[in-house]
Amino acid sequence: MTLLKCRNLTLGYGNKNVVENLDYEIHSGDYLCIIGKNGCGKTTFLRGLAGVLRPRAGKIDLCENLKRKEIGYLPQMTTTQKDFPASVEEIVLSAFQGKSLLLPFYGKSLRKRASECLELTRTENLRKECFRELSGGQKQRVLLARALCAAERLLLLDEPVTGLDPESSQNMYNIIKNLHENRNMTIVMVTHDVEAAQKHATRMLNFNEIVQ
Amino acid sequence: MLDKLFFYLDFPFVRYAIIVGTLISLCSSLLGVTLVLKRYSYIGDGLSHVAFGALAIAAVLKVSNNMLIILPVTIAVAILLLCGSKDSRACVKIRGDAAIAMVSAGALAMGYLLMNIFSSSANVAGDVCTTLFGSMSILTLKPTDVYLCMILSATVLVIFILFYHKIFAITFDENFARATGVNVSAFNLLIAIIIAVIIVLAMNLVGALLVSALIVFPSLSAMRIFKSFFSVTIAAAVISVICSLTGILVAILAGTPVGSTIVAADILVFFISYITSFIRNGRM
Ligand SMILES: Nc1ncnc2c1ncn2[C@@H]1O[C@H](COP(=O)(O)OP(=O)(O)OP(=O)(O)O)[C@@H](O)[C@H]1O
Ligand SMILES: [Mg+2]
Numbered sequence: 001m002t003l004l005k006c007r008n009l010t011l012g013y014g015n016k017n018v019v020e021n022l023d024y025e026i027h028s029g030d031y032l033c034i035i036g037k038n039g040c041g042k043t044t045f046l047r048g049l050a051g052v053l054r055p056r057a058g059k060i061d062l063c064e065n066l067k068r069k070e071i072g073y074l075p076q077m078t079t080t081q082k083d084f085p086a087s088v089e090e091i092v093l094s095a096f097q098g099k100s101l102l103l104p105f106y107g108k109s110l111r112k113r114a115s116e117c118l119e120l121t122r123t124e125n126l127r128k129e130c131f132r133e134l135s136g137g138q139k140q141r142v143l144l145a146r147a148l149c150a151a152e153r154l155l156l157l158d159e160p161v162t163g164l165d166p167e168s169s170q171n172m173y174n175i176i177k178n179l180h181e182n183r184n185m186t187i188v189m190v191t192h193d194v195e196a197a198q199k200h201a202t203r204m205l206n207f208n209e210i211v212q
Numbered sequence: 213m214l215d216k217l218f219f220y221l222d223f224p225f226v227r228y229a230i231i232v233g234t235l236i237s238l239c240s241s242l243l244g245v246t247l248v249l250k251r252y253s254y255i256g257d258g259l260s261h262v263a264f265g266a267l268a269i270a271a272v273l274k275v276s277n278n279m280l281i282i283l284p285v286t287i288a289v290a291i292l293l294l295c296g297s298k299d300s301r302a303c304v305k306i307r308g309d310a311a312i313a314m315v316s317a318g319a320l321a322m323g324y325l326l327m328n329i330f331s332s333s334a335n336v337a338g339d340v341c342t343t344l345f346g347s348m349s350i351l352t353l354k355p356t357d358v359y360l361c362m363i364l365s366a367t368v369l370v371i372f373i374l375f376y377h378k379i380f381a382i383t384f385d386e387n388f389a390r391a392t393g394v395n396v397s398a399f400n401l402l403i404a405i406i407i408a409v410i411i412v413l414a415m416n417l418v419g420a421l422l423v424s425a426l427i428v429f430p431s432l433s434a435m436r437i438f439k440s441f442f443s444v445t446i447a448a449a450v451i452s453v454i455c456s457l458t459g460i461l462v463a464i465l466a467g468t469p470v471g472s473t474i475v476a477a478d479i480l481v482f483f484i485s486y487i488t489s490f491i492r493n494g495r496m
Contacts, residue, residue: 047387052391068393069393071391072392075387084384085439085441085443086440086441087439087441090380090441090442091384094377094389097378097381097392098393102374102375103374104373104376104377130440132439146388156391
């Protein structure tokens with residue numbers, strides 16, 4: 001069963017195409033790992049899938065009634081600013097905004113979900129902290145918690161373990177595996193950790209072969 | 213002193229000024245946080261000059277209510293500048309700052325030119341000074357102006373409260389918001405319109421040149437002290453309202469220009485918060 005379908009997809013910046021005429025399907029229940037050397041276009045592809053970058057040509061179809069609000073996304077580099085005042089809790093809760101909430105309050109169930117995700121990434125003790133004052137790895141874990149909150153059917157992860165200590169990255173792999181096996185989450189993960197990718201993934205995509 | 217104050221409060225125009233001042237400073241500080249964080253402060257400044265140019269056009273055309281011209285023109289320019297990048301999805305880039313400087317200085321120059329050529333009033337320089345620096349114009353508001361201002365700022369407030377979390381999500385991380393299904397383009401459009409409305413309203417209070425001070429100072433002060441978006445928003449609103457009320461009252465009692473007195477109060481609070489954060493952290 002196809003969940004995401006790229007047809008003749010072309011992505012790029014300025015006057016340069018990074019991904020050209022790509023046909024690819026991601027199936028529901030996949031644990032897809034994307035590998036490839038620096039600058040070969042993995043992040044660009046994921047940004048395309050996430051709808052952050054508009055395709056130059058071609059299309060990305062969301063199949064099986066998949067909605068954007070059911071997608072969780074962990075960007076590689078956070079575009080957030082150094083002096084942005086925001087608490088960890090505010091950031092994680094903002095993951096629910098795709099579900100078109102109009103109310104100025106978050107309900108109990110959403111708050112509970114946010115707490116669970118903070119606990120999974122072991123950041124619940126940071127809840128009231130100021131995001132800009134966290135360490136790089138702590139920030140990464142908070143943003144992962146935000147991605148987990150938003151993800152219901154599909155999780156797009158761009159180098160989720162980069163910057164994490166060994167224990168945290170092991171924990172991260174366990175969380176992702178658990179989501180994949182028990183909650184039937186489809187995973188698309190960009191990684192340089194080929195060993196772990198081969199261990200966990202059900203499919204691999206080598207981007208070096210796609211972009212020449 | 214107090215006697216004098218109560219004496220003035222008996223006049224309806226003073227009460228109008230206080231109501232309008234509170235509402236406008238509330239709205240401008242709320243959206244000011246977003247404007248500062250999105251690095252759009254200089255667009256706000258440019259827009260206030262555009263509003264001045266539109267005001268000159270309205271004066272030349274002698275329309276019954278110059279809001280009819282100022283509002284649509286400012287909103288249109290705001291949409292062009294804030295949402296105008298060709299492909300807003302590819303790394304959002306607003307048009308270069310040169311374009312904004314051009315629009316802003318151009319509008320100012322054309323506005324002054326128009327006022328000079330077509331004005332029937334004997335004191336053109338005085339009129340221009342009034343629109344640029346607000347002078348006493350807030351004390352000459354007509355009841356219709358007050359109602360219009362109240363309706364517009366109430367609308368802005370309601371929209372802000374309803375969409376507060378959406379505005380936060382988009383301001384913090386536009387890409388993530390888009391990836392998870394928030395209609396970012398629509399909200400950017402909404403924010404642009406609201407900002408234009410606030411700038412036009414604020415022009416009545418402090419004058420075209422001082423609008424950005426009203427928008428930027430309270431949020432910068434709040435950001436020095438508070439660390440979550442919610443507390444910064446609330447603090448900015450409180451600071452802004454207190455400064456505006458103080459400014460208006462001092463201006464009435466001491467006979468100083470309203471706009472610059474309000475901005476002076478804002479600057480004072482900014483220095484206090486700067487020093488507070490300096491002492492607390494032992495550094496910047
Ligand atoms: N915002 C941008 N503007 C212009 N070019 C870009 C931009 N982002 C990436 N590129 C270019 O697109 C190409 C692919 O970049 P991309 O970030 O997708 O690589 P990647 O495979 O994710 O690399 P890494 O392993 O280092 O994360 C690179 O050549 C890069 O120079
Ligand atoms: Mg990358």
